[in-house]
Amino acid sequence: MMECKKLIAGFGIRQGQAWKLDDLQTCYKEDLLSLARYLGDSGADELFIYDISNTEEDHENTIGLIKEVVRLSDIPVIAGGRVKRLEDVKKYLYAGSKAAFLDTGDDENVDLMKEAVDRFGDDKIYAYLPDASYLSRTKEYAQLGASIMILGDSNVTKETLEAVSGCEEHFLITGSDEYILTDSLKMDRVDGYISFLLEDSVFMDLKQDLKSQGIGVDTFESTVAFSQFKLNSDGLIPVIIQEYRTGEVLMLAYMNEMAFEETLRSGCMTYYSRSRQSLWKKGETSGHYQYVKSLSLDCDNDTLLAKVNQIGAACHTGEQSCFYQSLIKKEFKDTNPLKVFEDVFQVILDRKTNPKEGSYTNYLYDKGLDKILKKLGEEATEIIIAAKNPNPEEVKYEISDFLYHMMVLMAQKGVTWEDITRELANR
Numbered sequence: 001m002m003e004c005k006k007l008i009a010g011f012g013i014r015q016g017q018a019w020k021l022d023d024l025q026t027c028y029k030e031d032l033l034s035l036a037r038y039l040g041d042s043g044a045d046e047l048f049i050y051d052i053s054n055t056e057e058d059h060e061n062t063i064g065l066i067k068e069v070v071r072l073s074d075i076p077v078i079a080g081g082r083v084k085r086l087e088d089v090k091k092y093l094y095a096g097s098k099a100a101f102l103d104t105g106d107d108e109n110v111d112l113m114k115e116a117v118d119r120f121g122d123d124k125i126y127a128y129l130p131d132a133s134y135l136s137r138t139k140e141y142a143q144l145g146a147s148i149m150i151l152g153d154s155n156v157t158k159e160t161l162e163a164v165s166g167c168e169e170h171f172l173i174t175g176s177d178e179y180i181l182t183d184s185l186k187m188d189r190v191d192g193y194i195s196f197l198l199e200d201s202v203f204m205d206l207k208q209d210l211k212s213q214g215i216g217v218d219t220f221e222s223t224v225a226f227s228q229f230k231l232n233s234d235g236l237i238p239v240i241i242q243e244y245r246t247g248e249v250l251m252l253a254y255m256n257e258m259a260f261e262e263t264l265r266s267g268c269m270t271y272y273s274r275s276r277q278s279l280w281k282k283g284e285t286s287g288h289y290q291y292v293k294s295l296s297l298d299c300d301n302d303t304l305l306a307k308v309n310q311i312g313a314a315c316h317t318g319e320q321s322c323f324y325q326s327l328i329k330k331e332f333k334d335t336n337p338l339k340v341f342e343d344v345f346q347v348i349l350d351r352k353t354n355p356k357e358g359s360y361t362n363y364l365y366d367k368g369l370d371k372i373l374k375k376l377g378e379e380a381t382e383i384i385i386a387a388k389n390p391n392p393e394e395v396k397y398e399i400s401d402f403l404y405h406m407m408v409l410m411a412q413k414g415v416t417w418e419d420i421t422r423e424l425a426n427r
Contacts, residue, residue, distance in 0.1 A: 090119075100120075383402055
């Protein structure tokens with residue numbers, strides 16, 4: 001199987017904004033978090049974030065933004081840049097980055113490298129080389145434990161690539177030259193390319209171009225050919241569309257073969273309009289695109305299920321889902337675990353911003369962190385005591401009490417259920 005090369009979107013963060021790394025005078029106009037999510041949706045495999053903050057306060061704000069990017073973008077993040085001590089490496093990793101890089105242009109970063117590797121593991125530490133002159137030291141950085149070398153020179157030449165080919169380490173190459181992009185990804189030890197071509201580039205389009213040149217990249221490939229689908233009398237197959245995070249059913253549409261192939265090619269849901277008798281890419285006029293997360297085929301091969309990241313509303317009426325008209329409903333308790341946790345957590349968050357007289361949650365907030373921790377400790381002890389008793393009902397009640405107090409602590413510390421589930425998924 002052909003190895004997949006990574007196409008990585010790179011940008012800097014300073015003062016809460018995204019900056020172009022090969023031109024630090026250029027700030028992207030888009031909201032940083034929206035930009036990060038768009039890059040993942042448009043086909044980038046990872047994000048490379050250089051912390052170019054000037055002050056400690058800005059650095060701390062950037063760490064918070066990296067955490068939000070990790071939460072929203074759904075693709076791995078590599079972060080680093082402002083490392084003054086080992087604690088800074090920990091902050092990048094604890095914000096959710098898959099790896100942190102140390103800028104070897106700073107000798108103090110090189111001195112920290114082995115300690116960082118010993119603390120966090122070699123797979124978590126990369127070495128950033130400001131320009132080609134540092135290629136002579138890659139063996140030293142590898143001996144210190146850095147697992148990947150990032151060549152940060154945005155003006156990489158063919159001569160530079162020849163020098164890289166003489167190294168034994170694995171590399172990520174940076175830049176904004178599409179010719180260098182192609183040449184570098186053809187090299188065995190180059191695992192990916194960090195591109196600064198953000199504003200006008202759709203990464204899925206770049207991948208299709210690379211694929212046509214025989215370079216292995218991660219694109220959508222169907223395991224079942226369209227010819228094996230069972231179509232309706234109009235030669236179409238119905239598609240049920242769900243929001244991938246919540247499972248909410250958004251709409252029903254139809255595809256012909258061209259729509260299906262375009263969906264695979266672009267990563268954007270494309271349908272066949274029966275009224276207009278033509279293809280239509282969802283969101284082309286409204287901006288409410290649907291980015292593909294998965295496509296599944298039912299047991300009869302006659303219906304597709306698409307899980308998507310829905311931008312804006314799915315329905316032309318402005319409703320989130322086309323299925324907003326309730327006809328009948330029987331009351332029932334929704335015991336879906338994550339939904340219950342999220343619903344309770346939202347109530348706890350609401351108490352924090354909208355205090356309610358007599359609320360026990362507000363009592364805990366008023367007493368502060370020490371009281372919350374004391375109650376959490378008490379509830380943990382009660383679980384242990386209850387577990388020694390033969391009746392499992394007691395354990396159920398005590399765990400419920402513990403989880404409630406844990407959610408109060410989560411709200412107090414700014415941790416969400418998505419942070420927890422993402423961390424567990426990473427493990």
